[in-house]
Amino acid sequence: MDLQDVWFVLIAVLWSGYFLLEGFDFGVGMMLPFLPRDERERSAMLETIEPVWDGNEVWLVTAGGATFAAFPAWYATMFSGFYIALLLVLFFLIIRVLSFEWRGKRESPRWRRIWQWANAIGSAGAALVWGIGLANLVHGVPLDSKNDFAGGVSDLLSPYTVFAGIAVVLLFVFHGATFLTLRTLGSLHDRARRASRRLSWPAAAAAAVFVLWTVKVAVDSNDKSVFPPIVPALIAIAALVLAVVFVLTERSGRAFVATSVATVAAVATLFTSLYPRVMVSNPDFQNSLTVDNASSAHYTLAVMSVVALIFVPLVLLYQGWTYHVFRHRLGDEPLDAEQGSAPALDEPASPGAEPVG
């Protein structure tokens, strides 16, 4: 395996990490205006993701940086070609960041409603655009002979890519619901469980169609055979079926593992369908960007490999530890008993406030 291939895999891993982790916090964000009954539940719901969403988003920052360093031509063509899509992503992610940081800063119900909707719209919008964007890598967009994007915004929209966007949104809500079921107690837990039950079939069906359709698109427009992309696709489908079973039989831990596996396997399906291209050119297939013609020289890749070898395990270690620290279930404590510097961040803690755990 050449270093180009190693870096292709590593970038796929970074995207998988991003979808796996930010996937559930997007899902929780999307349900924010709908699921909770009152402010107490809404705060508990947000608190399941507040300590970790920022660390989750760094997976995207790193995927972007790694693409820039390892495949400059891919980074350049994708980011300039998917211009409006990425502008939308930035818009959605920014309003979402603000909602996390600013929502709790004022008591006013109107203020909080604005930011809870910002979170939901930001989460759903970013998930939709990422789904459409990544699906376009496999489906192909018009590239010229210098591998520059030669299309318009409408070239990103086809039945397959739009469906991919919707499927990613549904998969993330489902993933968020299983996460929430695992992380909550009491009435909020009951609602999360009901939501994951209702979402299970439609989300699993959409995601299953998405991975199969991806394999078909890879065969049609990326000169691939059914094998190997079908392998991660089948793993995704198996995980989705198991997720439905676990949700219906109320085994929340296993259900979350199953939606996690399904999310990672869906990303793996996309990247397996893409390799050895990094951006398919459609209609002029010979203009496609590949791991060879888009990559950096050997020296840069070698340096970056050493860096990744040291830091990726470290990051996994301390992010894993963070999830361990915040593993307790939430939802039954009285209003305002939020953790952390909550007394300094939000209005003063109520007298009955108690730390949990």
Added chain:
Amino acid sequence: MTTVSLARLQFATTSIYHFLFVPLTLGLGPIVVIFQTLWHRTKDEKWLRLTHFFGTLFLINFAIGVATGLVQEFEFGMNWSVYSKFVGNVFGAPLAIEGLAAFFLESTFLGLWIFGWDRLSPRLHLATIYAAVIGSWLSAYFILVANSWMQDPVGYKIVDGQAHLTSVWKLLTNEWAYWAFVHTILAGLTVGATVVFAVCCWNLVRRRNQELFLPAAKVALIVLVPVSIFNLWFGSHFGILVTRLQPMKIAASEAQWNTCSHCSFSLFQIGGFTEDDQTPSFSIEMPGMLSYLATGSFSGTVQGLNDINDEYAAKYGAGNYKPPVRAIYWSMRAMAYSGSVVALIAVLGAFFYWRGWLERWSWFLWVGVAGAIFPFIATTAGWVLTEVGRQPWIVQGLLKTADANSPAVSTAWIWTSLSVFVSLYAVLFVVDVYLMRHFAAREPSVPREEELETPVPAF
């Protein structure tokens, strides 16, 4: 406007905006670290209250830094695809390392710090804010390594019209990066300490919580006095390196059209900023000072714009290699004069504090409040000087800005994104100022009972 000038306008807007929040994060973090460490050591309740109080201000700004930083990362590919392809081998590496080695550290441990008060032992919790601050400083280092390569390309060779990295060691130990990093960290500490001092002054002038804000003002001044003075010296010495590597930038920042020795430094001048008008109609000068600042010797020779342009034309082909002189001249002065004002406020503040006058002299407290604007002017002007002063190059001597934008991106697309960012950032700014004001004016919270006891550690 052409796509290139629009893309430049967009980069200038978003990066200047981003860099209002970055130095504040770089500087406020360590001050919060000082407060929390004092709380940990002395168990004096006031330090805990100050940790929470300034920690909140720190987080409000950190959020905007993250959101606007993502825009910066995407913007290279979106608007500057030719540049991205040309430099990716070299420039992409420090960006990717920044994500893996620094930004992960900063974000993850900041999350642990915010929400870990009751879940971690006090010692471990204190360690999380140290880790987050170390992450933010490392992050600044790697970003500056990337930028330094645009100022002074090292450790590369050109292969098939692309820059290929030949030595990562040379890239990471670029002399320019070292100067830029220390200068930026000192500037960040200056911004952070000035803002803390301003918030203290504002509360003191209203006679609120003196028992908190007087000690906090002391901490801010202990940081601010040495840092702001040292940075004036350090920044001016940085000029010697710039003179050696980018003589055009220095000549433009002094509006020095002709080569001179024993050159005097122009403190203020009217006219003398354009090709047709090379001699100022009025100026105040300090004899020998420019030679000293640029070369380290009062009799040193400083090359003028015209001579350097001839030299570059011979080397790179005929053309105009002069950056906009007026903008560079004034951004240099805005930076240096604002930095001096900050140092002056710091020294006066320390003196008044020592004599016990600070909390009584309202006029000076108002000066302290208003003083918060100056380090922001200095950092913004400093980046304008650095980036506009490098023009017409995007990478010094290797690639011109005019040749570096994305061919696939139309002016309509850039107009769209520019309007989205400008309106979004305007809203952000208004809400941020509102929140900062709201929280800076708020009664610092009194710690809950169990926070003052030793909590049961999670580990």
